[in-house]
Amino acid sequence: MALDSLDLYVVIILVVAVAAYFGKNQFITKPETTGFLSNDSNGGTNSRNILETLKKNNKNALLVFGSQTGTAEDYSNKMSRELSSRFGLKTMVADFADYEWDNLGDINDDILVFFILATYGEGEPTDNAIDFIEFLDNEADTLSTLRFTVFGLGNSTYEFYNAIGRKVDLKLEEKGAERFAEYGEGDDGKGTLDEDFLSWKDGVFDSLRNNLNFEEKELKYEPSLKLIPRDDLTIDDLSVSLGEPNKKYIDTKASVDLTKGPFDNTHPYLAPITKIKELFNSKERSCVHVEFDISNSNLKYSTGDHLAVWPQNSNEKIDLFLKTFDLTNKKDEVFELKSLDSTYHIPFPTPITYEAVIRHHLEISGPVSRQFFLSIAAFAPNEETKTKLTTIANDKSKYAEEITAKKFNIADALLYLSSGKPWNKVPFEFLIENVQHLTPRYYSISSSSMREKTTINITAVVETEIEPDNRIVSGVVTNLLKDIEISKNKSTEKPLVTYDLKGPRSKYDNYKLPVHVRRSTFKLPSSSKTPIILVGPGTGVAPLRGFIRERITQQENDVNIGSSLLFYGCRNENEDYLYKDEWSEYAKKLGDKFEIITAFSRSTSKKVYVQHKILENSTKINDLLQQGAIIYVCGDASHMARDVQQAFIKIISQERKIDLEKASELVRSLKVQNRYQEDVW
Structure with missing residues (x-):
């Protein structure tokens, strides 16, 4: 029987839809990594098929992270290295967003899977884990061959504390997966996140030793990358990264329009600050109102969203970090990185200088963890320092008293323990792998997208404390904003810490900062009549x-x-x-x-x-x-x-x-x- 025109139209639509479905992976590309400091030129050798990638690279341990601020990713990387060194596991760290999860159930029991998941806001998954959670809820079938463990990162001040970690742990069990180590969770609300993670990690290691019969070896640093000096290049070579957000900002000949999005944690918009003013009437405290101009971009926001401001470290903190590791004379030297593991992503563009890595890519101003202490002990400048460090690092209460309570950062703590002697035995590869990487700082937007269509306002208290020994403990972005406020308004006030306001190759000149918008669920009611x-x-x-x-x-x-x-x-x-x-x-x-x-x-x-x-x-x-x-x-x-x-x-x-x-x-x-x-x- 002949098809009438309506039937023919329906058939055509179905054919197109089916073709689009099966061909979607050929036409829709996703970034190889969604990390804040990803290297656009790196990677590309692995497919989005997680099982295929594991087999191709001969991996028997998979650590997958759901991270919003970088902490879960940092934990995953540190644990990966320790599992490899202590137990000989062939580990792979993966971002949820980098892979399809349709064949999760085909991962057999000779591969151990670690899920390290943060909960964002009121029980929401992190941006990179949304698709995975939807897969678990709606598509996942039996997972009877999967062996797993879960660590959740949360904040107990929220009503739905650690909702995502708990949900994934129960969902996997419901679908038949086998838990090889007990679920663990950390509480950022009580400030015990690091200690909670270490406690869970100890339990995992006990299970590997006692239940799975893995033989444990002494912890030894085994790099995932190799540093290659580039004496043929200088900071004047345009191919050298000086801290630009990604490769697109380095290649000055690129035809890419950097004012067009999408703007996210891999690609920011360099937004001019058109107005910045001090809001407090106080000599001791400071709060700045900042207005970013987005009129020359297609960056959009909705009222209630967050603005992510990409940070850099202060000149003073950089100088101390360089001194700590005896790198002052090498700060302008150029090197490149080579991955020693086909699944490891170089975390920033190279070739690059030592100073650019420290200024734009390493979290050097925040607190230092016991785990970092235990890892760096092998590179202590002498046995006396090593003994002192390991004694403190292995005693939770002593560590809290000697390091945490004094609000030491990495450089402060290491110089304190070594009595000022430089830590010149530490490989720079170790620092790249073990120091947490800088991530954007998020600020609630204080403007209305309906009223301020081409500007984004934020309001930020400047975080600064002067310790009894005259050390300055300072927030990274808020003090950068204060430095800009003083400079732009030609104030006679002196900033406590200073920054490179021109940015790499003067790309931030005239007071620009890299930013992107993160969507929020904190929204006005759909009906304007609602009180x-x-x-x-x-x-x-x-x-x-x-x-x-x-x-x-x-x-x-x-x-x-x-x-x-x-x-x-x-x-x-x-x-x-x-x-x-x-x-x-x-x-x-x-x-x-x-x-x-x-x-x-x-x-x-x-x-x-x-x-x-x-x-x-x-x-x-x-x-x-x-x-x-x-x-x-x-x-x-x-x-x-x-x-x-x-x-x-x-x-x-x-x-x-x-x-x-x-x-x-x-x-x-x-x-x-x-x-x-x-x-x-």
């Missing part, structure tokens, strides 16, 4: 400022908006009241649709915080909640967020005359319904 209750002390007010600016724009466009009740707290009305002049203007524009209630913790003898003001307005809050209001809380996770949640529980209990347990269940229900949202850190 909102906002809680944001300190810089937690940043995204809430964006929300209010959005509602003003909606009203100006004759859109009907609901009530906005904002609770804001700071120390002193005349010192650190952020955007003080703006709130009164917003109140004039929004009338009875907006109210701000303030708490100043150091204005009176009795400290008053936002949770106290919330309790004082219990009837108003309960009325708004019964009208369908959504709660938004932004700021400190360790104390504020918990105290605020308890205040809401108490209000619901008192106003609705139910017990606290029932009220607590209602608040949890609000979170599940996305009617209680948090953006906390």
Whole structure:
């Protein structure tokens, strides 16, 4: 029977769809690695078929990471090296986003699989693990030949603590996979993440020894890469990386338009800072408001998103790090890296200089872990230092007292232990592999995409502490922003630490910084009529400022908006009241649709915080909640967020005359319904 025109049309559509499905991997390409500091020219020898890659490279241990800030990736790499050295395992580290997982069930039991997974926000997977979680939920069949273990990284201040690690562990078990070592999890909220990881790792090693009969050897550094000096090149050669974000920024002859995206953690936009100003009226503390111009790019954002600012280390920290490892005279020397393992990705573009690696690619300013101490002990400058280091590193409480409490970074700690002697026996390959790599710092966007279409605002407190020995402990990006604020505004103030504001080959000249946008679930309700209750002390007010600016724009466009009740707290009305002049203007524009209630913790003898003001307005809050209001809380996770949640529980209990347990269940229900949202850190 002949096909009519409609039937023929349907057949054609089906044929095209099937062809597209089977051919998608030929036409849709994904980056070989999604790491922040990936080397665009490296890799490409392995397919996206995880089983094929394991077999091709003769691997019997797979470590897969779900990482948002680089910690899970760092743990995976460190454990990979230790498994290889101690137990002779042929390890491979993989980013979830680099592979398809359809044949996970075909990985047989002679391959051990380690899942190291962070939970992002309120129980969400990290960006690179989203597809894998969807695969587990919707597509994965039996996994009866898979042998696995899971370590979850989370923060107990969140309601859905370590949700992704726990979920993957249970899902794999439900689908028949065999757990060869017990599930473990770390708590960043309590500051015990490193110790929790070490404890889990010890359990894994016990299982390898006692249950799987692996023979353990002495730990010895076995590099995954080789450093090759390039005496034929200098910093003036255009092929040499001086810290540019990726290869595209190094090749000045490239035809690629760097103002076009997609912009992500492999490719940022160099955004000009058009305005930056100090918000605090204080000699001791500082907070900057920064406006980035995105008008010459196709970079987009939505109100409530985060801006990722790509960091660099300060001149002072770099000089100390160079001194520590006796590299000062080599800082401008050029080298390239060769991978000794076909599955290892060179983490940044090469050829490159020593200084460029230290300035733009290594996390040298943060705290140092016991695990790093134990690894570097073999390269101590003398036996006395080695003994001192291993004694401290093997004693958790002594390490906390001698190293952590003093807020030492790597250079501080090593020079302290060696009494100032340089650690000139440490291979630079070791530092590249064992020092965590710099990752973007994320800031809640404080502007409205509806109102500020071509600019992105952020609000950042400058993190600086001066220790009793006059050491300066400083945040990486916030002090960079402060240095820019002083320079751009021609202030007479002196920055505590300084930066290379021109950037590699002056690409950051005229105050540009590499940035990209990370999508957030912290969003205004879909209906503008929905009331909102906002809680944001300190810089937690940043995204809430964006929300209010959005509602003003909606009203100006004759859109009907609901009530906005904002609770804001700071120390002193005349010192650190952020955007003080703006709130009164917003109140004039929004009338009875907006109210701000303030708490100043150091204005009176009795400290008053936002949770106290919330309790004082219990009837108003309960009325708004019964009208369908959504709660938004932004700021400190360790104390504020918990105290605020308890205040809401108490209000619901008192106003609705139910017990606290029932009220607590209602608040949890609000979170599940996305009617209680948090953006906390």
